[in-house]
Amino acid sequence: MKRFGLALLAVVLLGMGTAADAAASAVAAIEAHRHLGVASCANSVCHGASQPFRDSNVQQNEFAIWQEFDPHARAYQTLTNKASQDIARKLGIGDPTQAKVCLDCHADSIAADKRGERFQISDGVGCESCHGGAELWLNAHADKDVAHADNLAKGMYPTDRPVERAQLCLSCHMGTKDRMITHRIMGAGHPRLSFELDTFTWLHPHYKIGEAWNRRKGEWNGVRDWAVGQGVAAENLLDLVVDERAGWQGIFPELVLFDCHACHRVMSGKQWGPRQGTGLGPGVVRLNDANLVMFRHVLAPVDADAAKSLLEQTRALHKATTQSREATFTAARRLRATVDGLLAKVAAFNYGPENLDAILASIEADAKRGEYRDYASAEQVAMAAQSVVVAFENDGKVDADRAAVLRARLDALYETIKNEDAWSQQRFNTALSALRAAAP
Known part of the structure; x- marks a missing residue:
C-alpha cells in the first residue's frame, strides 16, 4: 500500500459493554x-x-x-x-x-x-x-x-480487526479508567496525547498488506479503519466523562478530557470566536470533542441524518457541562448510546472510492462553519485527509501527476499544524480548501 506525508494506515465488532469495558477486556485478553x-x-x-x-x-x-x-x-x-x-x-x-x-x-x-x-x-x-x-x-x-x-x-489478540485494535491501542494512546494519562501527569511534563487508528497503524509497520494477508484475514480498508477508530475513541471519551472515579478529581472534572487549547493560549490574544458544534460562549472550558467531530464526517457517506443528530447531541453535551454533573452524565450517556448504535453500521460499510468525496465535502463544510477553531480537531482532520488521499491512490482514482499534487497539498496541510503554539485557523482552512480542490 502507498503511504506518504506524516505517516501512513473483515471487521468484527464487540457489540456488548462500554468502550471502557471493551478496552479493559482488550488489556485482559493481552494478559490472559x-x-x-x-x-x-x-x-x-x-x-x-x-x-x-x-x-x-x-x-x-x-x-x-x-x-x-x-x-x-x-x-x-x-x-x-x-x-x-x-x-x-x-x-x-x-x-x-x-x-x-x-x-x-x-x-x-x-x-x-x-x-x-x-x-x-x-x-x-x-x-x-x-x-x-x-x-x-x-x-x-x-x-x-x-x-x-x-x-x-x-490467545492471540486479533489486531487485524479494527475495533479490537482500536480498543487496545486507545488503552494507552488515549487512556482508560485504569490507564489514564491524567491532567496531573501532563502538568508534570508528559506530552499531550494524540491518536488516529489508520495513521498510527502505519507509522512504523513491521508487516505488509498483500494477497497472502488478505487471504488469511480479510480485505484491508484504511478509510474504514479511520472511521472505526473515530467511533471507538468517541465512545472512550464519553465513558470516561461519566466515570465517577476516572472522570473527576475532587470538585473538578478530569481536565485531560477537555480541550487543552481552550485554556492554554496567550492571554492577550483575544482570539475567541464561535463554534457551531459547541454552542458555547467565550470563557467556557469545553470537552475535547475532536473524535465526535470526526465521527460526523465518518457518517457523511453512511447516514447523513445520523450525522445531523450527532451534531445536535454533541451540542447538548457541551451545554450540559455548563449546567450540572447530572445533566452532563445524562447527555453523555445518550450520545454514547447513539455512537454505539452507529458503530456497527460504520464497521460494516464499504468505504470505497465513490464515498471519499462525501467525506472531504463534509470536512470542508465544517471548516467554513469555523469548526476547526480547536487545534485538536484540525489535527484529526489532517490525519483523516491523509487516509482519504491514500485511498485515492490505492483505488486508482488519480494518476501519478494528480497524486503528486495531492501529496504536496497534504504536506502543506500538515505544515499548518506542525506547531500548535503557532496555530492559525485561517492558514489551515486555506490549505484544506486547496487539498479539496485537487481531489478527483
Whole structure:
C-alpha cells in the first residue's frame, strides 16, 4: 500500500459493554496467558531474519524492523531519560522504571507470575504487548496449516480487526479508567496525547498488506479503519466523562478530557470566536470533542441524518457541562448510546472510492462553519485527509501527476499544524480548501 506525508494506515465488532469495558477486556485478553518475551520471537528462522523470506505468508524480519524503527521498542528506555525522571519526581512516584503507572504503557507490564524465563521488562512494548501472551500459540502460529482463527482461539489478540485494535491501542494512546494519562501527569511534563487508528497503524509497520494477508484475514480498508477508530475513541471519551472515579478529581472534572487549547493560549490574544458544534460562549472550558467531530464526517457517506443528530447531541453535551454533573452524565450517556448504535453500521460499510468525496465535502463544510477553531480537531482532520488521499491512490482514482499534487497539498496541510503554539485557523482552512480542490 502507498503511504506518504506524516505517516501512513473483515471487521468484527464487540457489540456488548462500554468502550471502557471493551478496552479493559482488550488489556485482559493481552494478559490472559504467559508472556514468553521478545527473545522467543527473535530467532532468525522466526521473526528475526535479516531479510524477508521469499515463500512465506509473513516477512519473517518483523523483529529486526521493530527493534530498529519502532518507538515501541524504546518505550521502556524513555523512562530512563531526564525528562521522565523529572516527571516522576514531580509526581512523587519514585523511579519511573519501577512505577506501574509508567510501565503500563511503556513496557509489557504483565504480572510477575505471567512472565516466562526469557521475558525482560526492559524490552519495552514488545510483541506480546499487542499480540497477547504466546504460551499457547507460539509454536502453532508458525505452522502454515494452522488457521488464523485457531491461533486467536489460543490467545492471540486479533489486531487485524479494527475495533479490537482500536480498543487496545486507545488503552494507552488515549487512556482508560485504569490507564489514564491524567491532567496531573501532563502538568508534570508528559506530552499531550494524540491518536488516529489508520495513521498510527502505519507509522512504523513491521508487516505488509498483500494477497497472502488478505487471504488469511480479510480485505484491508484504511478509510474504514479511520472511521472505526473515530467511533471507538468517541465512545472512550464519553465513558470516561461519566466515570465517577476516572472522570473527576475532587470538585473538578478530569481536565485531560477537555480541550487543552481552550485554556492554554496567550492571554492577550483575544482570539475567541464561535463554534457551531459547541454552542458555547467565550470563557467556557469545553470537552475535547475532536473524535465526535470526526465521527460526523465518518457518517457523511453512511447516514447523513445520523450525522445531523450527532451534531445536535454533541451540542447538548457541551451545554450540559455548563449546567450540572447530572445533566452532563445524562447527555453523555445518550450520545454514547447513539455512537454505539452507529458503530456497527460504520464497521460494516464499504468505504470505497465513490464515498471519499462525501467525506472531504463534509470536512470542508465544517471548516467554513469555523469548526476547526480547536487545534485538536484540525489535527484529526489532517490525519483523516491523509487516509482519504491514500485511498485515492490505492483505488486508482488519480494518476501519478494528480497524486503528486495531492501529496504536496497534504504536506502543506500538515505544515499548518506542525506547531500548535503557532496555530492559525485561517492558514489551515486555506490549505484544506486547496487539498479539496485537487481531489478527483
